[in-house]
Each structure stands twice: as structure tokens, then as C-alpha cells.
Amino acid sequence: MDDTRTDAGELAEYGYQQELKRTLSAWAVFAIGFATISPVVGIYAVVQLGFVFAGPAWIWAVVVAFLGQLLVATVYAELSSQFPMTGGVYQWVRRLGGPRLGWLVGWIYLASAVASLTTVAYLGASWLHMLFSDRPLSPTTHVLLGVLFVAVALGINLLGVNPVKHFLNAGILAEGVASIAVSAFLLLFAHHNGFGILFETLGAEAASGGSVLAGFLTCLAVAGWAFLGFDATTQVAEETEQPRRSVPRALLRAYLFVAFTVLLTGLAVTLALRRPEEAVSGATADPVFTAVTRELGGWSEKPFILVVLIAFFACAISIQTYIGRAVYAFARDRQLPFSPTLATVGPRQIPYVSLIATAVLAGLGLLLGLNGNAAATLIAFGSGGFYFIFLTVAVVALVARLSGRWNPSAGRLRLGRPGLVINALAVVWLLFEAINIAWPRAELAPADGSWIQVWAVVLVFSALLVAGLVYVMVVKPHTKLPESPTTQKAEAL
Incomplete structure (x- = not known):
């Protein structure tokens, strides 16, 4: 039996037909994860x-976030x-934790995913402006360029799956x-600071009331943003060849390769800055751009901006790809208003509606940027939702393991007893980081922001949680789920 028929047969066991085009190779899935x-x-x-x-010690917050998120990725x-x-997390929690909890997780996940697209579009808009102008970027122009990013x-x-793969x-x-x-290049030819600087704050704790610990925790909350998106690979499982093997491998490989690159870049920039104290004070608004262009020369500014801009566009495209699939999976199960329309698959075999x-929702989210610099608020908002989802999934998985509702050895990736330990450690890490990210911090809000922005997350x-609970109680979407042999067996346990 060929792989395509086997994949479609496994999908049928869960009550679904093969509607999406299964053309993604292991490399293509890796590319989606890497770009996201x-x-x-x-x-x-x-x-x-x-x-x-x-200060320069910020790199250790990135190391901690990397190690914690590696547990989650596993x-x-x-x-x-x-x-x-x-459907990813929605499908998992629905089957291991029950349909009501699955719906709530899917609901928060969709909101967080849309917020992440808004954030990437907002951040990428700054680079798009830099490509064409040296003038200060006004809030209105910033928002309009972000809308262009989403569009x-x-x-x-x-255009379809194949053009996405090329981009x-x-x-x-x-x-x-x-x-x-x-x-x-920076490490080899522009090494201006010794490794000892990685243990210095250069007075950065002043931004957190003089507390080095408070500053590090704030930095750790922000650093969590750098390790989001590895679950994008799970959203294209029904478009992937041999997904039981390809998706988890692509997920872990993408995560590890990105983590290596993030740590390498963070280290190189920190050691290359000629005046790191100016990055601490804010006089150097963009440490990466400053470090690179000063060492390579003025000629490198526009080419470097263009290369970074391509990466931002690829990230936005990838996020848009997996968000569309997440909504499609939710709507296919009749879990959303206008589900039949949202679950429509067009001639190119993509969920275009x-x-x-x-995209419309992400564009509306950009309106937050009209009130000055919203970068920190958007990062905290996007991260907060995902870490809540991470925590819920890890807890559900751990409880399902211990209660016998889930036997991980049935999958292609078999970790045995270490898998249980990793799961437990992931719950501990996520409980800490979710609270850390949600903690109200005035320093992450715009300078003239209100208390609402401080408590935004x-x-x-x-x-969203209250609205979701009301929807579950009133509409009862979990009663509209299509039945399958697998679902019946899981819900009978």
C-alpha cells in the first residue's frame, strides 16, 4: 500500500476525509516550522x-527560555x-482532556495565533519603513505598513501550497x-568585548527598580517570544507525507536549529557592540542593526535590511499558513460560528475563507499600534496566550499519561519513561513562565500607556476565557462534533 493511501486511511480512522492536498515533504514541513x-x-x-x-547578561534569559521550551517541544x-x-493542540486536548476543554484550548489558541501574526507584521513594518526612508516612523504609517505585511x-x-514552499x-x-x-563574521572579525561582559548588567536593573532579579525575569518574559511557533508543523499534518514520522522530526529539528541560530546571533551581537552601555540606556535603538552596519560599513545597510525583511515576510507567510489550517480544523468540526463557510476548501485545496x-482579524489587531510603540505590549500579548496553551497541553498530556488515557508508545516517537519526566518538568517550567509573562509590568507598556495596557495580558x-466558557455553556459546540470510532473509544474511557 502506498504512503498516500496509508495516510488517508489513518485520517479516516478519526472521521475525516482527505480534503487538503498532501504534498508537503519532510523538508517543507521543516521550512514551515523554521520560518515560523x-x-x-x-x-x-x-x-x-x-x-x-x-544588559549584556540578557543572553542567559535566552538560554533558560531555550531549555524550558525544549521540554515543551519534546x-x-x-x-x-x-x-x-x-488542528494540533485542539485535537490533542479534545481527545485526551475532553471536548469542552478542547474547545477552550482551541479558542485561546486561535486568538494567540492571530496576535502573533499581528506582532510579526508590526515588527516587520519597521524594517519595511527603513528600506525606503530614514525619517521617523509615525504610528499611523506603522500600522498601515503592518496591514500591507498581512495583505x-x-x-x-x-496562491496555494507550492508558492508558499518557494517563499x-x-x-x-x-x-x-x-x-x-x-x-x-561578527564573532571572527568584530569581537570588541570579552566573554566576561555576558555576566554584567551595566546598570540595566535601574529600569526594574534597581532589582537585578526583576530585570532578569522581565527579560525572560520577553525572551519567551523567541521560541514560539514550533507547533506550526503540527497544523499541516494532513498535507504532509508520512506525518507520524515527518511532523515530529521536523518540529524538533526546526526548533533546535532555530535555537542554535538565536543563541549564536545573541552572543555575536552582544560581543560585537562597541558601546553596549548605549543599548542599555536606549541610545542605541537597534543593537543588531548597529552592530552589523558599523562593522560591515555603510554600504551594508540597505542589503541587510532587505535580507531581514525577507525573513520577516517568510515568517508572516508561515504564520498565516498555520492559522488558516487551525481555523479550518476547528470549523470542520462545526465548533465556530459560520463553520460551513470557514471550512470551505477552494480549487487549490486550501482553506481560503x-x-x-x-488576516482581517490580524489587521484589526494592528490598531493597538496607533498608541505609540506597541512592540513590548504585542510581544507580551502574543506570548501570554501561547504559554497558557503550552501549559494546558502539558498538564493534559501528563494527566493522560498517569491515568492511562494516553499511551505515547503508540506513536512513532517513543521516549519511554524519560518522556514522563520531560512532561513533568515541562509543566513546572510552563507554570513559572506563564505567570512570569502575564505578570503586570509598567515597564513593558508604552510610556504614556494606561493601566489597561499594563494589565493587557x-x-x-x-x-477571552470568560467568553469561551459562556459560548460552551450556551451553544454547546462539543455536542456538534462528528463521531468516529477513535473519538467514541476515547470519550468512553
Whole structure:
């Protein structure tokens, strides 16, 4: 029996037909994961904030976040090996924790995913402006350029899976130049600080009331953004060849390769800055751009901006890809208003209505940028939702292991007893980091921001959770789920 028929047969066991085009190779899935996590988007977004709150010692917050998220990525890899379906966390929690909890997780996940697209578009808009102008970027122009970012990502996704693969390959090439090649150059030829500086704060704790620990925790909350997106690989499982094997491998490989690149870039930039104290004070607004262009020369400014911009576009395209699939999976199970429309698959075998709907929502989220610099707020907002999801999935997986509802050995990725230990450690890490990210910090809000922006993560996701609970109680979407032999067996346990 060929692989395609086997994959479709496994999908049928869960009650679904093969509607999406199964053409993604293991490399293509890796590309989606790599572009979504994106070392350029991750590190370039947090390096400035890292210096402001922890000084050169900010790099250790990145190390901690990497190790913590590696535990989570391993749990996700095990789950994706056993449940090779589009929908990822929604599908897993629905089957292991029950349909009501699955719905709530899917609901928060969609909100967080849209927020991440908004954040990448907002951050990428700054680089797009730098490519064409040296003038200060006004809030209105910033938002409009962010909308352009979302529109381009949507347009490319509507072309179909194959064009997306080509753009993501270009993004990986750009990431390699902007991160690995540039970092190697800085380490070899622009090493202006000794390794001892990695243990200094240069007075950055002043931004956190004089507390080095508070500054490091703030930096750790921001650093969590750099290791989001590895679950994007799970959203294209129904478009992947041999997903039980390809998806978890692509997930872990993408995560580890991006993590290596992020740490390399962070180290290279920190050691290359001639005046790191200016990055701490804010006088150097963009430490990465400053370090690179000063060492390579003025000629490198526009080419470097262009390469970084390609990486940002690839990230936005990849995020748009997996958000559309997540909404499609949710709507296919009749879990959303207008589900039949949102689950529509077009001639190119893509969920085009879901793609359009999520692009509109991400564009509306950019309106937050009209109130000055919203980068820190958007990063905290995007990270907060994902870490809540990470925690819920890890807890559900751990409880399912211990209660016998889930036997990880049934998947292709078999970790045995170490898998249980990793799962437990992931829960501990995520409980800490979720609280750390949600903690209200005035220093992460715009200078003239209100208390609402300080409490944005807690307020918004509390409102989403309450709205989700009301929807579950009133509409009862879990009663509309299609039945399958697998679902019946799981829910009978």
C-alpha cells in the first residue's frame, strides 16, 4: 500500500476525509516550522528589550527560555506522532482532556495565533519603513505598513501550497545570511568585548527598580517570544507525507536549529557592540542593526535590511499558513460560528475563507499600534496566550499519561519513561513562565500607556476565557462534533 493511501486511511480512522492536498515533504514541513519560529524575528524582536532590562547578561534569559521550551517541544513531538491531524493542540486536548476543554484550548489558541501574526507584521513594518526612508516612523504609517505585511502574506497563501514552499525556502536562505553568516563574521572579525561582559548588567536593573532579579525575569518574559511557533508543523499534518514520522522530526529539528541560530546571533551581537552601555540606556535603538552596519560599513545597510525583511515576510507567510489550517480544523468540526463557510476548501485545496478571516482579524489587531510603540505590549500579548496553551497541553498530556488515557508508545516517537519526566518538568517550567509573562509590568507598556495596557495580558485573556466558557455553556459546540470510532473509544474511557 502506498504512503498516500496509508495516510488517508489513518485520517479516516478519526472521521475525516482527505480534503487538503498532501504534498508537503519532510523538508517543507521543516521550512514551515523554521520560518515560523524564525531566528531573525525572534532575536531581533527581543534583543533591544533584553539589553534594556538585563544588559549584556540578557543572553542567559535566552538560554533558560531555550531549555524550558525544549521540554515543551519534546512533549509536542510525542503528541504529533500519535495524532497526525490538522488542528494540533485542539485535537490533542479534545481527545485526551475532553471536548469542552478542547474547545477552550482551541479558542485561546486561535486568538494567540492571530496576535502573533499581528506582532510579526508590526515588527516587520519597521524594517519595511527603513528600506525606503530614514525619517521617523509615525504610528499611523506603522500600522498601515503592518496591514500591507498581512495583505502580502495572505496573497501568497491564496496562491496555494507550492508558492508558499518557494517563499519559505527564500526565507530560510535569508535567515541563514542574516543570522548565521553575519554572526560568524561578527564573532571572527568584530569581537570588541570579552566573554566576561555576558555576566554584567551595566546598570540595566535601574529600569526594574534597581532589582537585578526583576530585570532578569522581565527579560525572560520577553525572551519567551523567541521560541514560539514550533507547533506550526503540527497544523499541516494532513498535507504532509508520512506525518507520524515527518511532523515530529521536523518540529524538533526546526526548533533546535532555530535555537542554535538565536543563541549564536545573541552572543555575536552582544560581543560585537562597541558601546553596549548605549543599548542599555536606549541610545542605541537597534543593537543588531548597529552592530552589523558599523562593522560591515555603510554600504551594508540597505542589503541587510532587505535580507531581514525577507525573513520577516517568510515568517508572516508561515504564520498565516498555520492559522488558516487551525481555523479550518476547528470549523470542520462545526465548533465556530459560520463553520460551513470557514471550512470551505477552494480549487487549490486550501482553506481560503479561513485564511481571509484570520488576516482581517490580524489587521484589526494592528490598531493597538496607533498608541505609540506597541512592540513590548504585542510581544507580551502574543506570548501570554501561547504559554497558557503550552501549559494546558502539558498538564493534559501528563494527566493522560498517569491515568492511562494516553499511551505515547503508540506513536512513532517513543521516549519511554524519560518522556514522563520531560512532561513533568515541562509543566513546572510552563507554570513559572506563564505567570512570569502575564505578570503586570509598567515597564513593558508604552510610556504614556494606561493601566489597561499594563494589565493587557491578564485582562484580554481573562475576557477571552470568560467568553469561551459562556459560548460552551450556551451553544454547546462539543455536542456538534462528528463521531468516529477513535473519538467514541476515547470519550468512553
